[in-house]
Amino acid sequence: MTTTIEWTEETWNPTTGCDRISAGCDNCYALTLAKRLKGMGSAKYQTDGDPRTSGPGFGVAVHADALTIPLGWKKPRTVFVNSMSDLFHARVPTAYVARVFAVMAATPQHTYQILTKRPERMLRLVGEEIDGGVVLLDAAYAGGFESVATTLYEAEWPLPNVWLGTSIESDEHSKRADALRKTNAAVRFISAEPLLGPLPSLGLTGIDWLIAGGESGPGARPVHPDWVRDLRNRCQTAGTAFFFKQWGQYRPGGDVAQPATWISPDGRPCSADYPDAAAMVRVGKKAAGRVLDGRTWDEYPTSRKAVTS
Structure with missing residues (x-):
C-alpha cells in the first residue's frame, strides 16, 4: 500500500498488531x-489485543496470504515492513519471520525497511556477522518450509536489500542501539x-x-529543537545520514498569534524565563512542516556492503 510516510514509498504488513x-x-x-x-x-484487524x-x-x-504481495511488484520500490506491527514481537513465530525474510531475499529489486x-x-x-540467517534457516526447516529454507540458504547475508532499525524515543532506551549494532x-x-x-x-x-521527528496526533508532545539539532550535528560528525521527518503537531514559535507551550531542555513544561526553554506552538502537522534551520534534511544511507564490495 502506498504511504505518506516521508522516508519510504510503500507499506507491507504480513503481520498486524x-x-x-x-x-x-x-x-x-x-x-x-x-x-x-x-x-x-x-x-x-479482527483480533483484539490485551x-x-x-x-x-x-x-x-500473522497473515500468510499477504506474504506473496511483494512478488507481484515489478517496479523497484522502498518498502516499510509492518507499519502496523512489529515483526520481532514475541508472538510472531520464528518460522514466520523466516518466511518474511525469504520473500525479501526473493525480491532483490525492492529495498525493505524493518523497524x-x-x-x-x-x-x-537474524544473527551476527558470523551466523547471519542461521536461526531463521533452522526454523524454516523445523517448520516444514523447505522452499523457504532453500531460499535463505542460497541468499547472501546480510541481505543486501534489507535495512534493519530500532526506535529510540528517549535516552533510557539508547541501549537498544547496542543490539542493533x-x-x-x-x-x-x-x-x-x-x-x-x-x-x-x-x-x-x-x-x-x-x-528524527516530533509527535503528531491528538496527544502529541512537543519536541525541543535543540534535541533535533544535537542529533543532526552528531550525525554529521559521525558520517551518519540524517533525515528530519517532521516537527509534529508543534513547531518552534513565538511568531504566531497564539500561546506558546514552553518546554525545558529535559522535556518538562516550564516558564518562558527558564534557561534554554523553547517556545513551541501547536499549529498541526502540516503547518508545522519539516524545515530545520532553513532547510529540509532528506539524507539516505549507503549500504555498507556496497561501499566495501
Whole structure:
C-alpha cells in the first residue's frame, strides 16, 4: 500500500498488531487505526489485543496470504515492513519471520525497511556477522518450509536489500542501539520518533541512518529543537545520514498569534524565563512542516556492503 510516510514509498504488513512497551508507544497511530479498521470490518484487524497494552483489532496476528504481495511488484520500490506491527514481537513465530525474510531475499529489486522496539529478539533471530540467517534457516526447516529454507540458504547475508532499525524515543532506551549494532544488516538505522527527550547516551558508531521527528496526533508532545539539532550535528560528525521527518503537531514559535507551550531542555513544561526553554506552538502537522534551520534534511544511507564490495 502506498504511504505518506516521508522516508519510504510503500507499506507491507504480513503481520498486524502489537503491544505498548515504552513511552514512545503512548499515542500509537497504528493502535488507533486498527480500532477503526476493526469497526469497518477489515479482516486483518479482527483480533483484539490485551486492553492493558493493546486494543481492539490490534492483537498480534500473522497473515500468510499477504506474504506473496511483494512478488507481484515489478517496479523497484522502498518498502516499510509492518507499519502496523512489529515483526520481532514475541508472538510472531520464528518460522514466520523466516518466511518474511525469504520473500525479501526473493525480491532483490525492492529495498525493505524493518523497524522494531525489540532489537534483542531481532539480533537473536537474524544473527551476527558470523551466523547471519542461521536461526531463521533452522526454523524454516523445523517448520516444514523447505522452499523457504532453500531460499535463505542460497541468499547472501546480510541481505543486501534489507535495512534493519530500532526506535529510540528517549535516552533510557539508547541501549537498544547496542543490539542493533551487533545485528547482521546491510544498513542499520535508528528512528528517533517520537523524540521525547535528548539522547546524550546514543552512540552512532555502526549506525548508517538516523530519522528524527516530533509527535503528531491528538496527544502529541512537543519536541525541543535543540534535541533535533544535537542529533543532526552528531550525525554529521559521525558520517551518519540524517533525515528530519517532521516537527509534529508543534513547531518552534513565538511568531504566531497564539500561546506558546514552553518546554525545558529535559522535556518538562516550564516558564518562558527558564534557561534554554523553547517556545513551541501547536499549529498541526502540516503547518508545522519539516524545515530545520532553513532547510529540509532528506539524507539516505549507503549500504555498507556496497561501499566495501
